[in-house]
Amino acid sequence: MEDLGQGAGLMWLSKKTIDKVILYIHGGCYCLPMQDFAADYWKKTVDSINSSHPDAPVGLVALIYALIPDGNFPSQLNQIVIAIQHLISQGAKPENIHIAGESAGGGLVLQLLSHLLHPIPPSLSAPSLNLPEGAKLGSLCIMSPIVSLKTTAASHQENTDKDVLPSWSWSELFEYASPFLKTSDAAGPYAEAWTASEGWFSGADTVVKRVFISVGEYECMRDDVVDVMNKFPNGAYLTTFVEKKGVHNSQYLDCMAGEAGELAVEIADWVKESLQ
Numbered sequence: 001m002e003d004l005g006q007g008a009g010l011m012w013l014s015k016k017t018i019d020k021v022i023l024y025i026h027g028g029c030y031c032l033p034m035q036d037f038a039a040d041y042w043k044k045t046v047d048s049i050n051s052s053h054p055d056a057p058v059g060l061v062a063l064i065y066a067l068i069p070d071g072n073f074p075s076q077l078n079q080i081v082i083a084i085q086h087l088i089s090q091g092a093k094p095e096n097i098h099i100a101g102e103s104a105g106g107g108l109v110l111q112l113l114s115h116l117l118h119p120i121p122p123s124l125s126a127p128s129l130n131l132p133e134g135a136k137l138g139s140l141c142i143m144s145p146i147v148s149l150k151t152t153a154a155s156h157q158e159n160t161d162k163d164v165l166p167s168w169s170w171s172e173l174f175e176y177a178s179p180f181l182k183t184s185d186a187a188g189p190y191a192e193a194w195t196a197s198e199g200w201f202s203g204a205d206t207v208v209k210r211v212f213i214s215v216g217e218y219e220c221m222r223d224d225v226v227d228v229m230n231k232f233p234n235g236a237y238l239t240t241f242v243e244k245k246g247v248h249n250s251q252y253l254d255c256m257a258g259e260a261g262e263l264a265v266e267i268a269d270w271v272k273e274s275l276q
Helices: 036-052 075-089 104-117 154-158 167-181 185-191 222-229 250-256 262-275
Strands: 002-005 008-012 021-025 059-064 097-102 137-143 208-216 238-243
Touching: 002 075, 008 075, 021 036, 021 075, 021 104, 036 059, 036 250, 036 262, 059 075, 075 097, 075 104, 097 104, 097 262, 104 137, 104 185, 104 208, 137 262, 154 167, 154 222, 208 222, 208 262, 222 238, 238 262, 250 262
Parallel strands: 021 059, 021 097, 097 137, 137 208, 208 238
Antiparallel strands: 002 008, 008 059
């Protein structure tokens, strides 16, 4: 574990290497720690990549960030920025830093992208992530992100008996998390990407080489995530994927079952391409 200060740390899940590195931001509705099944999924994915390219190993490191109620917006974003700055200070090039997150972690990755495009006002005490001129992050892999703290979308009712959690469970989780994320009016589009204005993500391809966003057809949050997908300008940099009959983070369920489902294969192939 590498202590980053401010309650954050980096846990290496592979042999430490910064030539190419995946920075994993775990989910858990901002209040749960990293789960073993998620770490196992990413370890297996990276081990598979490294077995095919032993001469150019990829590192896998997880950010341990402050959970609510101890952490509130923008403290987790600050810790992501500190983690990236730490990796760069150790010699990692921005284009070789690839960031992946699911659920709340996906929401935090979107916070990072928003911060790069629209720096958070100084009044919220968020440090800038100043990349070298012309530099871009390697990629952002955003899976089943939390983009809204409301459960009013039609997909919540449509999929309440299909998803891994019913709509009422999401509602209770969001009610608990909301005061720690919506800490001011300025937090809006950062804490809830669904509320961002049209054009908010214009220029994403100027700060990151590739972006992947996925959601399951049977997810309660499907409609909100699809709305966010549509806020991104089309381009070769962007891949969006709605998994047929998929539920929230089905890639992890498939991994636990010893299977490689459609989404898991899509993610693995996309990550491999991003690392080339």
